[in-house]
Amino acid sequence: MIGFFTGVEAFFTGLSRIHRLLPWILAYLLLLPLPFLLKFGISEYYVDLANRACLFILLSVGLNIVKGFCGQVTVGHIGLYAIGAVTSALLAINYQLPFWVSAPIAILITGLAGIIVGLPSVRLEGAYLALATLGLGESVRIMIAVTPAFGSSTGIMMIPEPKIGEFIFNSFESYYYLVMTCAIIGIYLSFAILRSSTGRAFQAIREDAIAASVAGINVPFYKLLAFVISALYAGLAGALFAHMPPGYLHHNNFTIIEMVTLLLMVVLGGIGNIWGGVIGAIVVTVIYDQTKDYYFYQPLIFGIIMVVMVVFMPHGIGGVVKQAMIKRKFIENQEESRGSA
Amino acid sequence: MALLETKGLSKSFGGVQALQDVDVHIEEGSIHGLIGPNGSGKSTFFNVISGVYRPDSGSSVLFDNHEISQLPPHKITELGISRTFQLLRLFLEMTVLENVMVGYHCHTPYGFLSPILQGSKVREADEKIQDEMIEMLQFLGLASYANLPAGELSGGQRRLLSLGRAIAMKPKLLLLDEPGAGLSPVNVDHLMHTILSLKEKYKLTVVVVEHILKVVMNTCERITVLDHGQKIAEGSPEEVKNDHAVIEAYLGREMADEDIRQVIRA
CATH class of the missing domain: 3.40.50.300 (P-loop containing nucleotide triphosphate hydrolases)
Structure with a gap:
């Protein structure tokens, strides 16, 4: 099993030596026929599920940056998602802006909101920070729930679909290509950021903020930067969600339960592991969908899974795989050096 | 030329005066020891210099002709001070x-x-x-x-x-907070050797806090002794070794000088 993963990794590293974008293009091409396989293999419903999985990938990759890499416990991520969704929807409905204008504006506004959610992190840590961000996230939802202009209890309806010229993204299959492209670009960018000195700075802050500051890292700045980057992801996911057919938004999409689901994705997949976040998003979206009939028990099930994960597998699925791969490589290196000596 | 110079450096936590008017003068290219009993303010001194704590007003820390006492830690590191931690x-x-x-x-x-x-x-x-x-x-x-x-x-x-x-x-200035803590005597010697060769290789000025007096006495060119947040002695190892205030701080008033020399030699 681990041998398979090391093989895949070696293959992709080899490709990236030829050109750094090559593995990504290959992955993109492999994902192109997916909606048709799902549609004719199972049913069209699963294309919609794949779309939602892509949205959750964007959300969980973004949350992983701030929580997994920078170590800031935030429970306000879903509020940022809501801000992105509502902003883009209202801009499109009230000002007739096309998606390609309303979404970037929504992403920028969400980024600014990310600064506000991130500000408590400069002074607070751990559970206290979680409480502060929880308050901010919930207040966004309540704001939406009580303001008629934001949809209130009826929700926002008739949000126009994105279109290029005459082509309208109004079916599940066509929308898949939009969200999947965004998800792949999102994952690529998060790799690019987290493998650079910025990513190392985030991890150093997670491990030890004092040692990080003495190592020359501007800790408050990088904490806020992590919040802003994750907010940009949430804003993009929100805008894509708002315009997704059937074009309907309701504040029930942004409750604390959704936040717990999102946290579960990151925890299950692996805190501080980008692929872990992606795996977690896919696994949890499928579980969430398949257990819909028992939705009263869903929070209970998710809560139990989360506790079990934190106790027995604190680094999630991705962490276990990564650990095994590192060990294997180290042992191989030792044997090699022994062989040569 | 002095690379680091503190004047009237003070730091208090509520009512506890952790550092009081400490004047230290560290020459460029030297290896400088900082010793003192537990709780004498050595670590606080490092924390203040590296910006982890902000010193009380009226304190002055000049590093390489920059006033650094009010700067955040990452700016101080950019100017060329780096440190290790006692707990790593x-x-x-x-x-x-x-x-x-x-x-x-x-x-x-x-x-x-x-x-x-x-x-x-x-x-x-x-x-x-x-x-x-x-x-x-x-x-x-x-x-x-x-x-x-x-x-x-x-x-x-x-x-x-x-x-x-x-x-x-x-860095230009390297602050080492008890580099030898928890190491066996052989490993401590080895570590000090590494530190000296690093100092030569990267042209560093080193300040070292250490409890193992033998190490400090053998490697440092000058030594500053702190007790209860105050500087009680400064000088070459020989001078410090024979200083009455230092002996008192470490061992109390009752012991005779001869006994103390034996303790230090051992």
């Missing part, structure tokens, strides 16, 4: 290589947004940094562990790594 504070879940690369952070040749726009430039720069860091790890004897998480190293290796992280910051 390594980034345990990051690899050994990443640990030293974090140390290199303030010399990164690209901005925080370039990973998005100039991927290949960032990759090239990172590879160059990696080569440089591997070379340094080889010097410390840690190169074969470069891709292991720092948490899997032994105690002695962790001490070396924390030293490596401090060196990666390319």
